[in-house]
Amino acid sequence: MTDGRVQPPHLSLVHINKTFDSTAAVRDLNLEVQHGETLCILGPSGCGKTTILRMIAGLETPTSGRILAGNRDLTSVPARERNVGLVFQNYALFPHLNVFENVAFGLRARRQTNAAIGPRVREVLERVQLGEFETRAVHALSGGQQQRVALARALAIEPEVLLLDEPLSNLDPSLREEMREQIRSVIGEFKVTTVFVTHDQAEAFALADRIVIMSEGVSRQVGAPDEVYSRPVDTFVARFLGRANLLPARAARTPDGAHTLELAEGFSLSSPVESGTFDRALVFVRPENVILGDRGQTATVITTKFEGPVVQYELDAGGIRMTARRFHHGQKSLAPGDSVHIEIPDGHFHVLNDDAPDS
Amino acid sequence: MMMPVIIFFVLVVGILYPNVFTLIGSMFPDGSFSLGNFIRFFSLPSSQEALINSLVISIGTVIFSALIGVPLAFVFHRYDFFGRRVLRAIASAPVLLPPLVGVIAFMFLYGETGIISRLIQQGLGLENPWPNLRGIPAILFVHSYSMYVYFFLFTGAGLERLDYAVEEAAQSLGASRAMMIRSAVLPMLAPSLIGAALITFMSSMASFSAPFIFGGGIRVLSVEIYNSKLNGDTPMALVETVVLATASLGVLVLLRWYEGRRRYSSIGKGVASPRIPIASTTARAVAGAAGSLVVLFLILPHLMVFLMSFVKDGTWTIQLLPPVYTTENYLRLFGDRQFFEPIRNSLWMAGTATGVNLIWGLIATFWLRKRKGISRKLVDALIILPWALPGMVVALAMLESFSTVLGGTIVLLPLVYFIRNVPLVYRAIDASFSQMDPSIEEASATLGAGSAYTIRRVVLPLVLPGALAGSLLAFIAAAGDFVSSILIYVYSNRPISIEILSQIRQFNFGSAAAYSVFLILLIAITLGLGERIRTTQTTTMMS
Numbered sequence: 001m002t003d004g005r006v007q008p009p010h011l012s013l014v015h016i017n018k019t020f021d022s023t024a025a026v027r028d029l030n031l032e033v034q035h036g037e038t039l040c041i042l043g044p045s046g047c048g049k050t051t052i053l054r055m056i057a058g059l060e061t062p063t064s065g066r067i068l069a070g071n072r073d074l075t076s077v078p079a080r081e082r083n084v085g086l087v088f089q090n091y092a093l094f095p096h097l098n099v100f101e102n103v104a105f106g107l108r109a110r111r112q113t114n115a116a117i118g119p120r121v122r123e124v125l126e127r128v129q130l131g132e133f134e135t136r137a138v139h140a141l142s143g144g145q146q147q148r149v150a151l152a153r154a155l156a157i158e159p160e161v162l163l164l165d166e167p168l169s170n171l172d173p174s175l176r177e178e179m180r181e182q183i184r185s186v187i188g189e190f191k192v193t194t195v196f197v198t199h200d201q202a203e204a205f206a207l208a209d210r211i212v213i214m215s216e217g218v219s220r221q222v223g224a225p226d227e228v229y230s231r232p233v234d235t236f237v238a239r240f241l242g243r244a245n246l247l248p249a250r251a252a253r254t255p256d257g258a259h260t261l262e263l264a265e266g267f268s269l270s271s272p273v274e275s276g277t278f279d280r281a282l283v284f285v286r287p288e289n290v291i292l293g294d295r296g297q298t299a300t301v302i303t304t305k306f307e308g309p310v311v312q313y314e315l316d317a318g319g320i321r322m323t324a325r326r327f328h329h330g331q332k333s334l335a336p337g338d339s340v341h342i343e344i345p346d347g348h349f350h351v352l353n354d355d356a357p358d359s
Numbered sequence: 360m361m362m363p364v365i366i367f368f369v370l371v372v373g374i375l376y377p378n379v380f381t382l383i384g385s386m387f388p389d390g391s392f393s394l395g396n397f398i399r400f401f402s403l404p405s406s407q408e409a410l411i412n413s414l415v416i417s418i419g420t421v422i423f424s425a426l427i428g429v430p431l432a433f434v435f436h437r438y439d440f441f442g443r444r445v446l447r448a449i450a451s452a453p454v455l456l457p458p459l460v461g462v463i464a465f466m467f468l469y470g471e472t473g474i475i476s477r478l479i480q481q482g483l484g485l486e487n488p489w490p491n492l493r494g495i496p497a498i499l500f501v502h503s504y505s506m507y508v509y510f511f512l513f514t515g516a517g518l519e520r521l522d523y524a525v526e527e528a529a530q531s532l533g534a535s536r537a538m539m540i541r542s543a544v545l546p547m548l549a550p551s552l553i554g555a556a557l558i559t560f561m562s563s564m565a566s567f568s569a570p571f572i573f574g575g576g577i578r579v580l581s582v583e584i585y586n587s588k589l590n591g592d593t594p595m596a597l598v599e600t601v602v603l604a605t606a607s608l609g610v611l612v613l614l615r616w617y618e619g620r621r622r623y624s625s626i627g628k629g630v631a632s633p634r635i636p637i638a639s640t641t642a643r644a645v646a647g648a649a650g651s652l653v654v655l656f657l658i659l660p661h662l663m664v665f666l667m668s669f670v671k672d673g674t675w676t677i678q679l680l681p682p683v684y685t686t687e688n689y690l691r692l693f694g695d696r697q698f699f700e701p702i703r704n705s706l707w708m709a710g711t712a713t714g715v716n717l718i719w720g721l722i723a724t725f726w727l728r729k730r731k732g733i734s735r736k737l738v739d740a741l742i743i744l745p746w747a748l749p750g751m752v753v754a755l756a757m758l759e760s761f762s763t764v765l766g767g768t769i770v771l772l773p774l775v776y777f778i779r780n781v782p783l784v785y786r787a788i789d790a791s792f793s794q795m796d797p798s799i800e801e802a803s804a805t806l807g808a809g810s811a812y813t814i815r816r817v818v819l820p821l822v823l824p825g826a827l828a829g830s831l832l833a834f835i836a837a838a839g840d841f842v843s844s845i846l847i848y849v850y851s852n853r854p855i856s857i858e859i860l861s862q863i864r865q866f867n868f869g870s871a872a873a874y875s876v877f878l879i880l881l882i883a884i885t886l887g888l889g890e891r892i893r894t895t896q897t898t899t900m901m902s
Contacts, residue, residue, distance in 0.1 A: 059801050079804040086805045092798040096820045105816075106806030157806060 008070050010035045010193045011056065011161055016065035018051055018217075025051045027217040029065070033161070038187060038194040040208035042201060044240070048217040049197040050089075053163045056195060057086045069160055080109075085154030085192075089165040091146050093138045099125070099149055100134040106157035124152045127186060144175050151183065155190055162187065164196035168203055180206055201241050205229070213237050230286070231350050238284050238352070243312075245290065245322040246352070247283045261351065264318035267297045269344055273351055282352040287312065287325035289348035292334075296343035301334045317342055362726045369719055370741045373778045377756035378604070378744065384759060385597040396598040409578040410602065416498055416570075416579060417563035421556050423503035428510025429552070431653075436518040439634040440646050445654075451512075452657045453505040455882050457839025458568040459856045460875040463863060464660035465492070465501050466573055467667065474663070477679050493575035501569040504660075506562055510555045517551030523632035550618070557614040561607050565749030567842040572860075580606075581751045585846060588755060596755060604752045611747040661879060667872035675868060688873035698870070701858035702877065708854060709837035712776035716784040717830045721822070724788045725814075746782035753779050754843035769852040775843045780833035787829020791822045824892045831889035835882050 009032035018026040025048040033039045041049040054060040056067060058079030067074045074082060094102050100121055107117045125131050128148040133141065138149060147167070154162055167183060168176045184207055187194050198204055204211050205225045213220045213228060213236075221233045232238035235246055249261040252268065259271035261283055269283065292313070299317035311333045312325045324342065334340060388396055400406045435447050453461065468475045469492045476488035483489075492500055521544065529543040570579040580603045587596035637643050668688055670681040691698045727738060745753050757775050758766070765771040799821070803813040841856040848857050855874050862871035 057801075057805050059804070079801070080807050080809055082805070083807070084805060086802070088798045088802060090796065090798060092796055092802040094799060094802075094817060096817075105803070105808070108816075109803075109806055109808035109812055153802075153806065 007035065008068075009033060010037070010070065011195070012066075012068040013052070013056075014066045014068065016052075016055065016067070017063045018048070018055060018060065019063045024217050026055075026062075029217075029219055031212060031219070031222070033193055033195060036191050036193055038196070038207055038209045040204040040211045041195065041197045041214060042204040042211050042240075043199065043214035045199055047214040049199075049214050050165055052214075053086065053165050053195065053197050056161065057084050057163055058082045059086075083157065083160050084163060085157060085159030085161070086163040087147075087150045087154050087165065087167060089167075089169060091150040091170070093146060093149055093153070095139060097138070098134070099130060099136050099138060099141070102138060102149055103152045103156050105153060110157070120156060121152075124156045127155075127189060128152045128182070143171050144179055147171065147179060148182070151186060155186070155192070159192065162190075162192045162194045164194065166198055167196055168198070168200070176203075183207065213240060215240070232284065232352070235282065235352060243287050243323055243325070245283075245285045245287065247285065247320055247322060249281050249283045249351075251279055251281065264320050267318050267320070269349065270346060271351070272346065278353065283344075283349050284352050285322070285344055285349040287323040289344065290315075290322060290324035291343040291345065291348075292324055292326055292340050293343060294341050296341045299340050299342050301336050301338045301340060303336055304333050306333065313340075315340070315342065362722055365719065366723045366726055366738075369723075369778075369781070370738065373774075374741050374744050374781070377753075377760040378748075380760035381597055381600055381604075381752075381756040385594070385601045388594045388597075396594045400595065400598045400602065405578055406583070406599070409580050409583045409599075412495070412578055413564055413580040413603070413606075416495060416502070416566075417560045419495075419499050420502040420506055420563040421559045423499060424507040424510050424559050425552070425556065427503060428507040428512075428555070429514050431507070432511050432514035432518060436515060437632065437635060438646075439636040440643065440650070442647075442650060446650055449654050449657055451508055452661065453508055455879050455886070456505065456660060457841065457856065457875075457878050457882065458505070458566070459572070459841040459859060460664060460839070460878060461505055461660055462501055462568045462572045463859070463871065463875065464663045465497070465504070467868075468659060468663050469500065470497070470573070474679065475659075481679065493573065494577050495574075497573045497575070498566075498569045498577070498579075501573060502563055502566060506559045509559050509562070510552070513551040513555035513558075514548065517548045518632075521547050521632070526632070553617055554614065557610050557617075561610050561747070561749075564603065564607055564610075565751070565842075567749075567751055567845075571845075581749055581842070584751050584755055588758075588846065593759070597759065600752050600755050604748050607747055607749055607752070611743070664872050664875045664879065667868050668876045670869040670872070672867040672869045685869070688869040691870070692873050692877065701853055701855045701874070704852045705838050705854040705856075708773040708776060708852065709834050709840075712773045712780065712837050713784075713830050713834040715777050716780050716833050717826060719781070720784040720788045720829075721826060723785055724792055724822075725818075728789070728792050742785050743782050745779050750779060750840070750842035751846065754846045758847055767849055769849060772844060772847045772849075772852055772854070773837075775847055776837035776840060779840075779843065780836060783836070784826070784829045784833050787832070788822060788826040791825025791829075794825070795821050824895060828889040828893045831885045831892075835885050838881060839878055 011031075011033040013029055013031040016026055016029040016031075017024065029052065031039075031052075041052055043049050051060060055062050058074070058077060058081075062075065065075075069082075094105060097105065103121045103124060104117050107120060112120075122131065122134075125134060128151055130145065130148055130152065133145065133149075138146060141149065147170070151164075164183070168179055171179055180203060187207075196207065208225060210222060211225055211228050212222045215236050221228050221237050223231075228237060229241050232241065232244075235244075238244040238246060247263050249263050249269070251271070252260050252262045254260055254268075259273070260268040261271045261281060262268045263283065288310075297317050299315040299322075302314040302316055302321075305312040305314075306328075309327060310325050311328045312323060313334060315322050315324055322342075385396060386392060386394065431450065435443065435450070456464070465473075467473055469490055470476065471488055471491050471493065473488070473492075476491050479485065479490070480488045490496075525543050525547070526539055529539045534542065565581060566579075567581045567585070570577060570582050571585070574582070580599055584596050584599045584603065587593070587599060637646050666681070669684040669686065671683040671685040671687070674683040675681040692702070693699055723742075727735060748756075754775055757771070757778065761771060761774075765774070795818070799817060800813055803817045804810075808816070838854075839856065840854070841860075844854050844857050845860070848854060853861075855878055859871045859874045862868075862874070
């Protein structure tokens with residue numbers, strides 16, 4: 001879709017602020033979504049992520065800032081003229097219309113002819129595998145089917161941007177994975193630029209090309225899933241995306257002049273950055289990156305938690321508490337009190353500024 | 360711009376103005392301020408008697424209605440027995456009787472010459488008929504029959520909401536059955552019971568037909584207003600109206616205050632209680648017999664009216680059962696223009712009033728639903744007034760305040776029907792709106808629909824079923840109305856209820872009963888229609 005020329009982003013949010021009765025829901029948000037990209041806004045509930053979707057859809061007006069589609073300013077364009085397909089969290093299907101009429105609604109509102117509407121609706125319904133449900137009443141469908149009707153209804157109008165609000169949260173856990181794959185393939189087939197909102201990191205990782213992590217109305221980090229997971233910018237992002245060890249460390253140097261990070265007496269990691277610029281830092285390590293073996297720092301097992309494929313250990317390593325996690329491969333788990341050696345190899349950890357704002 | 364004008368015209372001119380007019384009229388009898396008429400009211404023994412009777416009857420009605428309705432609701436909710444569903448439906452049979460018709464049926468059953476009274480007299484060889492009801496016991500009897508339904512329905516709804524797990528928790532903590540009911544069930548039911556009690560009290564204070572027809576000259580406020588007006592003592596009628604209105608509004612304020620501080624509600628969705636089947640054969644026999652008796656008692660008034668409708672006018676005098684039967688009463692109802700006229704009057708007046716109710720209600724809810732703050736509160740308070748005020752109060756206030764413009768015209772009575780049903784229809788539509796998921800309208804907008812298109816294709820189709828169901832209830836109330844009609848009708852628009860009364864007074868019991876059967880059938884059919892519309896709505900509302 002890019003032909004080498006510099007193309008403006010498909011959708012841009014520029015310095016967006018949104019305030020409800022003096023509480024700030026979104027603060028100075030800047031965001032760009034490229035053509036065909038799937039962007040996920042991830043954050044705990046109440047972080048302002050649904051408000052962002054509603055502003056893109058035109059259901060809320062930003063208190064300040066601009067929303068652009070390409071070079072067109074959408075900020076004051078009413079919802080009905082934006083051509084944005086929004087799938088509501090509760091689907092918001094029209095209960096008095098059947099499946100076909102729900103999907104046809106946007107086309108009828110655009111005064112399209114029956115001759116044009118019929119094939120288009122059938123095509124979209126076919127894509128979401130609801131071809132034979134045309135005449136069903138929507139309340140006679142399962143949750144997953146209703147979800148797909150909502151998706152079909154949003155896609156039928158050939159939207160500029162598809163917006164999904166917590167697309168899987170109303171489904172049974174057993175259905176979620178299946179539906180996630182469906183959404184992924186439908187988005188891919190329609191090649192539609194998509195922004196979706198979720199509080200579930202697994203959903204974000206599975207669907208998104210890029211993730212925006214929000215907290216309290218502020219965007220904390222924007223990046224590809226593996227990037228935000230393994231190189232969080234702050235402790236909030238580190239903790240929100242999964243279990244994290246955040247170990248306070250002191251900058252030091254070995255006798256031969258190499259930069260190190262000292263976690264405890266005799267327990268140092270070689271620093272990936274010039275440590276002269278700071279005194280103290282936080283070493284961020286995911287539990288699966290703490291390697292248990294027979295080399296390195298000695299540690300004592302405090303608790304053992306069996307979690308199916310993996311076993312999680314709480315360890316005491318020279319006075320530092322940390323979590324390690326490994327596949328158990330059928331061998332016997334370590335028991336509390338056992339001694340073990342741990343290693344945190346270069347590249348398995350990431351250094352955060354200690355004075356970074358904590359959440 | 361048209362919408363607020365239409366809304367506030369009705370609220371200000373139709374509701375606020377008559378009430379303010381009445382209040383001012385009662386305090387400025389000759390153009391200058393004087394509480395003389397209030398002093399006269401409170402010092403007259405007859406007025407005191409009316410006030411005390413009204414209060415005593417209302418309190419008695421609440422007690423008896425509760426004693427019938429609450430246990431009955433428990434039995435239906437907790438036990439399973441043969442014919443449970445049928446019985447449950449029949450338990451609402453009193454709803455089918457317009458107030459006047461019910462009272463007349465009771466008179467012919469339990470009054471001095473009533474069939475039951477005389478049957479008991481003959482069966483037991485008594486000297487006088489028994490129970491030979493009249494006066495306060497008669498009123499209490501009729502009231503309990505028609506108003507226990509409030510307790511029955513409210514308690515039933517409360518029990519449905521009750522989380523049975525709470526009871527099981529109480530049991531597992533070692534509570535005895537009595538303790539469980541006292542400490543776990545009753546506090547949870549309290550809102551339903553108090554709501555039912557207050558509404559029963561208000562209905563009883565407002566009741567007119569029972570004391571007017573069956574009271575044997577006993578004084579109660581609602582009837583005193585009518586008598587004062589009829590005797591030309593308008594100042595006194597105004598004062599009595601203000602006193603009755605104050606009492607009713609006082610109870611309404613109490614109800615609102617209580618609803619505001621309601622303490623208990625189930626936290627979770629709750630578990631429904633299992634129904635205990637009645638297992639032993641004797642218990643089943645006893646339950647069956649008792650159930651049949653209850654059913655018989657509940658539908659006896661309907662049967663009575665039905666039987667009477669075949670009595671040839673003027674033939675039933677001192678016999679236990681009517682001696683001569685005929686279908687001419689029905690034939691005349693539709694064959695004779697003179698006889699058909701009240702039916703036509705009732706239908707057009709109730710129909711027009713209800714149609715206006717529906718349109719006004721749609722406009723008002725639509726305009727008001729997204730508004731908040733003090734103006735909305737004010738509007739809500741005004742809208743509820745015609746519901747909270749007794750029918751006689753609304754009718755007298757409107758008669759007095761509109762007499763110079765509309766007095767003696769056929770327009771005033773349907774106007775009163777309209778105003779009295781404003782709260783009912785408005786609240787039905789409002790409830791319909793609030794059931795609608797607000798994101799549905801947003802969905803319509805994001806799909807490219809303009810607001811007119813959204814209203815036409817989404818909002819109206821979703822709101823209309825509830826609005827129509829509410830309007831049908833309003834139609835029933837207007838078609839069967841007696842209390843406003845008797846004060847306001849003119850000969851050319853006399854409704855069915857007035858014709859029934861006049862036929863009774865001419866001893867044409869058969870004709871009166873034929874009109875009554877017509878009303879009962881009209882109500883039954885309308886209710887059935889409303890129920891159908893409502894159930895289709897609830898199925899489409901589920902998503």
